[in-house]
Amino acid sequence: MGRLARSLRDGIGFDTLLVFFTLAYLLAFAGLPLLYNIVLSFQSVDMFALGSLFHEVTGLENYRAVFEDPLARTVLWNTILFTLGSVLFQFTLGFALALFFNQAFPGSTWFRGLFLAGWVMPGLVVGVLWNWLLSGDFGVINWLLLNTGIIDDPIFWRSDTDYSLLAVMLANIWYGVPFNMILLSVGLAAIPEDLYEAAELDGATAVQRFFTITLPMMRSTIGAVIALGIIFTLQQFDLFAAITSGGPAGSSMVAQYWSWELSFRQFDFGRGAVIAVMMIVVVLGVAAIYVRSTRQETRL
Amino acid sequence: MTATDQKPQIEFIDVDKHYGSFHALKAINLAIPKGQFVALVGPSGCGKSTLLRTLAGLEKITSGTLNIAGERVNDIPPRKRDLAMVFQSYALYPHMNVRDNLTYALRLKGVSKAERARKADEVAAVIGLDNLLDRKPRELSGGQRQRVAMGRAIIREPKAFLFDEPLSNLDASLRVRMRKEIRALHDRIGSTSVYVTHDQIEAMTMADHVVVMQAGVIEQQGAPLTLYEKPVNRFVAGFIGSPAMNFVPATVDDTGQTIRLDLKGQPTIAIARRFPPGTHVVAGLRPEHVDIGDPDAAGYAPIKISAVEATGSATYLFSDDDPELIIVAAGGHSARAGDTVGFKIAPDRVHLFDPKTGITLGD
Numbered sequence: 337m338g339r340l341a342r343s344l345r346d347g348i349g350f351d352t353l354l355v356f357f358t359l360a361y362l363l364a365f366a367g368l369p370l371l372y373n374i375v376l377s378f379q380s381v382d383m384f385a386l387g388s389l390f391h392e393v394t395g396l397e398n399y400r401a402v403f404e405d406p407l408a409r410t411v412l413w414n415t416i417l418f419t420l421g422s423v424l425f426q427f428t429l430g431f432a433l434a435l436f437f438n439q440a441f442p443g444s445t446w447f448r449g450l451f452l453a454g455w456v457m458p459g460l461v462v463g464v465l466w467n468w469l470l471s472g473d474f475g476v477i478n479w480l481l482l483n484t485g486i487i488d489d490p491i492f493w494r495s496d497t498d499y500s501l502l503a504v505m506l507a508n509i510w511y512g513v514p515f516n517m518i519l520l521s522v523g524l525a526a527i528p529e530d531l532y533e534a535a536e537l538d539g540a541t542a543v544q545r546f547f548t549i550t551l552p553m554m555r556s557t558i559g560a561v562i563a564l565g566i567i568f569t570l571q572q573f574d575l576f577a578a579i580t581s582g583g584p585a586g587s588s589m590v591a592q593y594w595s596w597e598l599s600f601r602q603f604d605f606g607r608g609a610v611i612a613v614m615m616i617v618v619v620l621g622v623a624a625i626y627v628r629s630t631r632q633e634t635r636l
Numbered sequence: 637m638t639a640t641d642q643k644p645q646i647e648f649i650d651v652d653k654h655y656g657s658f659h660a661l662k663a664i665n666l667a668i669p670k671g672q673f674v675a676l677v678g679p680s681g682c683g684k685s686t687l688l689r690t691l692a693g694l695e696k697i698t699s700g701t702l703n704i705a706g707e708r709v710n711d712i713p714p715r716k717r718d719l720a721m722v723f724q725s726y727a728l729y730p731h732m733n734v735r736d737n738l739t740y741a742l743r744l745k746g747v748s749k750a751e752r753a754r755k756a757d758e759v760a761a762v763i764g765l766d767n768l769l770d771r772k773p774r775e776l777s778g779g780q781r782q783r784v785a786m787g788r789a790i791i792r793e794p795k796a797f798l799f800d801e802p803l804s805n806l807d808a809s810l811r812v813r814m815r816k817e818i819r820a821l822h823d824r825i826g827s828t829s830v831y832v833t834h835d836q837i838e839a840m841t842m843a844d845h846v847v848v849m850q851a852g853v854i855e856q857q858g859a860p861l862t863l864y865e866k867p868v869n870r871f872v873a874g875f876i877g878s879p880a881m882n883f884v885p886a887t888v889d890d891t892g893q894t895i896r897l898d899l900k901g902q903p904t905i906a907i908a909r910r911f912p913p914g915t916h917v918v919a920g921l922r923p924e925h926v927d928i929g930d931p932d933a934a935g936y937a938p939i940k941i942s943a944v945e946a947t948g949s950a951t952y953l954f955s956d957d958d959p960e961l962i963i964v965a966a967g968g969h970s971a972r973a974g975d976t977v978g979f980k981i982a983p984d985r986v987h988l989f990d991p992k993t994g995i996t997l998g999d
C-alpha cells in the first residue's frame with residue numbers, strides 16, 4: 337500500500353483531510369457569502385443590477401441611508417427589547433423547568449421529553465398556533481385575561497402597535513424555552529450528586545446550595561446557553577413573518593426582518609446588506625463570549 | 637461524669653432501611669460512645685455505606701430510632717446533624733480553591749473572613765497542605781485531595797466524623813500511611829469516628845470497635861482481637877484475618893476429644909472441648925496457627941504440599957487437598973511442592989462451626 341493511502345487510513349492524513357473538507361465547506365458556504373455581503377453593503381444594488389457580480393460602488397451611502405431612515409431608531413430599540421426580553425424569559429423559565437425536572441420524580445424524564453415537541457415544530461407552524469392563541473376575538477389568551485379580570489377589553493395583539501412586538505416575543509419565548517431547558521438540564525445533570533451531599537452536611541440550605549454549588553458549577557453552561565439564545569433570537573424570522581410581518585406601521589420591526597424587507601420587498605440589496613453586516617458584528621461578539629465560556633469548564 | 641456523658645454519642649436502635657422492596661439494613665443495633673473509633677466492615681454491597689448515610693441523614697431510615705448525642709434525629713436534616721463526612725470520591729468543590737473548600741462550612745455559619753483564614757491556616761498546617769491553599773482541587777494529587785477532604789471535616793469540630801472508604805483511591809503505601817495519620821488525628825482531636833471500609837486490615841488496625849456486616853445485618857461487633865479470637869460464626873471467622881481461615885469438614889471421634897478432618901489420609905487433631913462422638917462439624921484453622929514439622933514426629937499429621945510461595949517475611953504453603961489448606965510459616969521454609977510435611981495445631985486454636993448454620997460451637 338502506498339504511503340499516502342496508509343496515512344489516509346490511520347495517520348495524520350485522514351485528520352487533515354477531514355479538517356480540509358470542513359474548512360472548504362465553511363469557506364464556500366459561509367465565508368464567501370459573508371464577504372460578498374460586506375461588499376454589497378458598499379454598493380448600489382437594485383433588482384436590475386442583481387444579475388451582475390459587480391455593481392456601482394457608493395461608499396458609505398447605504399449606511400447613511402439606513403441610519404437616517406425614520407424606522408432605524410424603532411428597529412434598533414425593538415431588536416434590543418426583543419432579544420433581551422426573549423433571552424431573559426427563555427432562560428429563567430428554562431432554568432426553572434430544568435431544576436424542576438432535575439428532581440427526578442416519577443415520570444420526570446418523560447415529561448421533559450414532551451417539552452421538546454414544541455422545539456421541533458417549524459417556526460411558521462408555531463407562528464400560526466400563536467396567531468390563534470393571540471387572536472383578538474376568540475383567542476385563548478384574551479379569554480384567560482378577561483376571565484381572570486386582568487383586562488376589561490380584549491387586546492388586539494397583532495394589530496395594536498403597543499402589543500405587536502410583545503405578541504411575537506411571547507411566541508418566541510415559548511419556542512425557546514425547551515432548548516434552554518434541555519441544555520441547562522444537561523449542565524445540571526453533570527454536577528455530581530455528592531457535591532450537594534457534602535454541602536448539605538456542611539450546613540448549606542437548599543437556597544445556599546443553589547447559589548454556592550449549582551450556579552458556579554453551571555457558569556460555563558449558562559454562558560453558552562445565553563450566547564446561543566441571543567444568536568438564535570437574532571435569527572428569529574419565521575415568527576415575525578407568521579404573526580405581524582413587522583407591522584403594524586413598523587411597530588414590531590426588528591433588524592433581521594427589516595434586512596429581509598429591504599432586500600426582498602424593496603429590492604434594495606445594498607441597504608439590506610448594511611443591516612446584515614451590523615448584525616454579523618454583534619453575533620461575532622456574542623460568539624466570542626460563547627467560545628470563551630465553553631472553554632472555561634470548571635470540572636474536576 | 638454527668639448523665640448525658642454516659643449516653644452513647646451515636647445510637648442505632650432497631651434501625652431498618654428499605655429501598656422499595658429491597659431490605660438494605662435489618663434490625664441494626666449499635667451504640668458508639670463518645671471518642672470511640674468504630675469501623676464498619678463487610679463485603680461490597682452489605683450495607684455499610686447505607687448505614688453511614690442514614691447516620692448522616694442522606695438516607696431516611698424506614699423504622700427504628702437514631703440518636704446523636706442523646707437527641708433523636710430521625711427527622712433532622714443532614715445540615716442540622718453537625719456531622720462531617722469524608723467521601724470516597726472526596727466530593728471537593730471543584731470551583732473553589734483549597735482554602736474555600738476548607739472553610740465552606742464556616743462561611744455558611746457566618747464566621748468572619750479573618751477568622752476563616754486563620755482557621756484554614758491552622759488546619760492546613762495540621763494536615764500538611766500549607767502551600768496548597770490557593771490551588772483548585774484539579775491541581776492536586778489524589779493524596780492531597782484526600783487531605784483536603786479530611787481538613788474540610790476537622791475544621792468543623794463536628795459531633796462525629798464519618799468516613800466512607802476514604803483511602804480506597806490511594807496507592808498501597810500511601811494508604812498505610814494515611815491509616816496511621818487518620819487514627820492519630822482522631823486521638824488528638826478526641827473525636828468520635830465512624831469509618832466504613834471493605835478492607836478488614838484497615839478496620840482491625842484503626843478501630844477500637846469493629847462492626848462486621850453482611851447482607852444488611854450486623855454479624856458481630858467488638859474489639860478487633862475479640863473478633864479474631866472469638867468469631868461468633870463462620871462468616872466473621874472467614875472475613876477477619878488474612879489469609880482467610882481454612883474451613884474443613886470434620887467428624888468428632890469416639891473419644892469425643894479429637895476430630896477427624898475430611899482430608900486425604902483422614903488426619904486427626906485434638907480439640908479443647910468434648911463433643912458427642914459422631915458429630916459433624918466444620919473445623920476452622922487459621923493459616924498462621926498451624927505448625928509445620930516432621931510428618932513422622934509425634935502429634936504431627938502428614939499433609940502433601942502442592943505449592944509454595946515465599947514473600948521473604950513469610951512462606952505460604954498450599955496443600956494438595958480439597959478443600960485446599962493454606963498454611964503460613966513465619967520467615968523462610970525449606971518445603972517444596974510435592975513434599976509431605978507434618979502439621980499440628982494447638983487444641984484451643986481450633987474453631988468449630990455448625991455445618992448447617994455456621995454458628996460457632998462451644999464456649
Ligand SMILES: Nc1ncnc2c1ncn2[C@@H]1O[C@H](COP(=O)(O)OP(=O)(O)O)[C@@H](O)[C@H]1O
Binds near residue numbers: 655679680681685686
Ligand atoms: N438508592 C438505592 N436504591 C436501591 N438500592 C440501593 C440504593 N443504595 C444502595 N442500594 C443497595 O443497598 C445495598 C447496600 O449498598 P451499600 O450500602 O452501598 O453497600 P456497601 O456495603 O458496599 O457500601 C446494595 O445491594 C445496593 O445495591
Ligand SMILES: [Mg+2]
Binds near residue numbers: 684685686
Ligand atoms: Mg460503599
